[in-house]
Amino acid sequence: AKDAGRNTIRFFTGDLNFLLSKRLEIEGKLRRALENEEFFLRYQPQVDIATGEISGMEALVRWNDPQKGEVYPKDFIFVAEELGLIVQLGEWVFRTACRQLKAWADDGLPPVAISINISPRQFMSRRLVSTLLTIVRETGANPKLVELEITETMIMRNLEQSVETLTQLRSVGMRVAVDDFGVGYSSLGQLKRLPATSMKIDRSFIANVPDDASSGSITEAIIAMAKRLKLRVIAEGVETRAQLEFLRANHCDAFQGFLFSKPVTSLEATAMLKAQVAA
Numbered sequence: 001a002k003d004a005g006r007n008t009i010r011f012f013t014g015d016l017n018f019l020l021s022k023r024l025e026i027e028g029k030l031r032r033a034l035e036n037e038e039f040f041l042r043y044q045p046q047v048d049i050a051t052g053e054i055s056g057m058e059a060l061v062r063w064n065d066p067q068k069g070e071v072y073p074k075d076f077i078f079v080a081e082e083l084g085l086i087v088q089l090g091e092w093v094f095r096t097a098c099r100q101l102k103a104w105a106d107d108g109l110p111p112v113a114i115s116i117n118i119s120p121r122q123f124m125s126r127r128l129v130s131t132l133l134t135i136v137r138e139t140g141a142n143p144k145l146v147e148l149e150i151t152e153t154m155i156m157r158n159l160e161q162s163v164e165t166l167t168q169l170r171s172v173g174m175r176v177a178v179d180d181f182g183v184g185y186s187s188l189g190q191l192k193r194l195p196a197t198s199m200k201i202d203r204s205f206i207a208n209v210p211d212d213a214s215s216g217s218i219t220e221a222i223i224a225m226a227k228r229l230k231l232r233v234i235a236e237g238v239e240t241r242a243q244l245e246f247l248r249a250n251h252c253d254a255f256q257g258f259l260f261s262k263p264v265t266s267l268e269a270t271a272m273l274k275a276q277v278a279a
């Protein structure tokens, strides 16, 4: 038993060392990636359910690792957040998305909003509002077409401060979407206080719609609640026609998901918007 105990400890230490060296490796690579501009944005269309038109695009960051190729956020956002590098990366994402908005406007495309994810650390930063405002001014993007996606959990961690920050962002015309909604169990009373403009139903509910009755009723309840609060509702992770029909029947405003399109490159997104004008 003693031996087994020692083995367990040795195994655990080895494992921890492995994790630590892995982290250090990612840390070094992330810092370099920021310097070398190895990040890029993909855009996933958000479609208005009533008209079938693209009403927005969510910006999703990717890392083009020279060795591994395209790396997804799940493999680097968490580390970047822990190291504080997320603030710098988040600013890069925001600036790049604002430049894209300006480019579409200069191209004469009809106004389409870009939704940008804000990380917990970014959201807590005192400089958030002034930084975003500076970037909007520098890039010449229309702030009314900038939508910030902030998760329900992040907002509810400190409701007072969140209300204050969101109010400032709204006052300069930016839109605010409550992301991953439904997982944080907020009350109607809390939600009423939020100066938000839309609500995104989390993919975990949509995944089981329409077959699973409880996911269906939760989705219906979220839509009804959003309507009462006069918020636009967007469903994420829509992969099937049946899911879309369920959402349409329940008066959801918009959807996003593989059914319409995976996240695409800037070039492809521009082509989609141009095709929509031609149609």
Ligand code: C2E
Binding pocket: 044, 059, 060, 061, 072, 073, 074, 077, 090, 093, 117, 118, 119, 179, 180, 236, 237, 238, 239, 256, 257, 258, 259, 263
């Ligand atoms: P999220 O904000 O919930 O973004 C939606 C995720 O769902 C994206 O994954 C998207 O590719 C994926 N998705 C979209 N439609 C479907 C579908 O029909 N089926 C399935 N199975 N998945 C779908 P992605 O791009 O890997 O991003 C993952 C998460 O990383 C995002 O979740 C967001 O929390 C975070 N993230 C992405 N970009 C940024 C960023 O620029 N800044 C920050 N802070 N976080 C980001």
Ligand code: CA
Binding pocket: 058, 117, 149, 179
């Ligand atoms: Ca999001």
Ligand code: CA
Binding pocket: 179, 180, 200, 202, 236
């Ligand atoms: Ca989401």
Ligand code: CA
Binding pocket: 180, 202, 203, 236
């Ligand atoms: Ca989600």
